[in-house]
Amino acid sequence: MWLHTKGVKLKLLVAVIASFGFVLIAGNLQTNAAADITQEKITKIRGRCTENLAALNRLHQTDAFLRNDRGNLYRTISDRLMVPLNRRLAANRLDGGQLVNITADFNREYDKFYSTYIDYDNAMSDLLKIDCSKQPVAFYTALLETREKRTELSKINLKLKELIRQYGIKFVDFKTNFEKDEATSDGA
Amino acid sequence: MELNDTQETTAVRVVKRHQFVSAIIAAIVIALFLVYVALSLYQSSGTLQLDLSRPGYDSARKEAVSKNDEVFEGFSSEGGIDSAALKEFDELYRQKAAEALIDIDAFSGDVLSDKALSIE
Numbered sequence: 658m659w660l661h662t663k664g665v666k667l668k669l670l671v672a673v674i675a676s677f678g679f680v681l682i683a684g685n686l687q688t689n690a691a692a693d694i695t696q697e698k699i700t701k702i703r704g705r706c707t708e709n710l711a712a713l714n715r716l717h718q719t720d721a722f723l724r725n726d727r728g729n730l731y732r733t734i735s736d737r738l739m740v741p742l743n744r745r746l747a748a749n750r751l752d753g754g755q756l757v758n759i760t761a762d763f764n765r766e767y768d769k770f771y772s773t774y775i776d777y778d779n780a781m782s783d784l785l786k787i788d789c790s791k792q793p794v795a796f797y798t799a800l801l802e803t804r805e806k807r808t809e810l811s812k813i814n815l816k817l818k819e820l821i822r823q824y825g826i827k828f829v830d831f832k833t834n835f836e837k838d839e840a841t842s843d844g845a
Numbered sequence: 846m847e848l849n850d851t852q853e854t855t856a857v858r859v860v861k862r863h864q865f866v867s868a869i870i871a872a873i874v875i876a877l878f879l880v881y882v883a884l885s886l887y888q889s890s891g892t893l894q895l896d897l898s899r900p901g902y903d904s905a906r907k908e909a910v911s912k913n914d915e916v917f918e919g920f921s922s923e924g925g926i927d928s929a930a931l932k933e934f935d936e937l938y939r940q941k942a943a944e945a946l947i948d949i950d951a952f953s954g955d956v957l958s959d960k961a962l963s964i965e
Contacts, residue, residue, distance in 0.1 A: 698959075698964055698965075701963065701964040701965075702964050705962065705963050705964055708963075709962050709963075709964070712962070714901075716956055716957075718901065718902055718904060718905050719905070720952070721894070721895075721897060721902055721905050722897070722902075722904075722905035722908050722909055723951055723952070724894070724895065725895060725897060725905075725909050726908075726909065727945075727951055728895070730941065730944055730945050731945070733917055733919070733941060734938075734941050734942070734945060736919070737917060737918075737919025737920065738919055738920050738934070738937060738938050738941060740922070741919060741920045741921060741922035742920055742922075742934055744922040745920075745921070745922050745923070745924060745926060745930075746926065748922075748923070749925060749926045751926055771891065772891070774891075774894060775891045775894050777952075778894040779894075797964075800957065800962075803957060804954050804957040804958070807952055807953075807954050807957055808954040810952045811950075811951070811952040811953050811954060814951050814952050817945075818945060818946055821942050821945050821946060822942070822946060824938075825938060825939070825942050828934070828935070828938060829935075831931075832931045832935065835926070835928075835931060836928060836931075839927075839928065
């Protein structure tokens, strides 16, 4: 019984030490992120605060338009072009498997685009709330996070463009084969 | 128990005596609750981020309105497949793909770089 209690106590002790270790490491990582900010950078952040906030506000607005514009375009391509063609091919019992797969990938990627933009926009809104003249370190930390989210969004956007390109290529292949088959059957 | 009954009776008596005021208060409480639910959905669904009618988005709104004037019918999902149908799709797809693949570096991280913000 005593041994058992001792074992439990030991486990508890190890758990507590591990927790402290984790907190220290996590705290250290955060400090490292903040440690990148030199005194010179802090001075520059303070000095360029008004200009940078104005620029970020403009960017926030441009991004909102861009998000709407690109989003509408991507939805149009999927809902009014890809999906109807896939359905028509299926209704005519033609093999459009590759086109269907690309459409599925495209829709999956669009969902990511949708949620990543929300994350990015929230990060940008949080960044704009920080007074960079009073809290330059917090501002820079938030800027790094926003930058990371924007890069992620950019990658997804490029992936969507790549899928649009791929669908176009596969469609041309399909069209060429279809016309070739039609010519052959006409000749026969 | 007796005290509770007395309290309840008093509350009911107050509501009965001020029916009109009680109805207004109840209506306001219900309206506030529904507004809270609506705003929570507006924020959590991501509609907030896409809403260009927010204050400060005038220029973005004007640009979006002018672009949305064009109506794109798309490709019909009904009908047969022949060379003419494929040609029609080809033309429509090329048109939209050209718009999407235009060389805009949308959401590039460069604009948030230290260099762009002159804080390097």
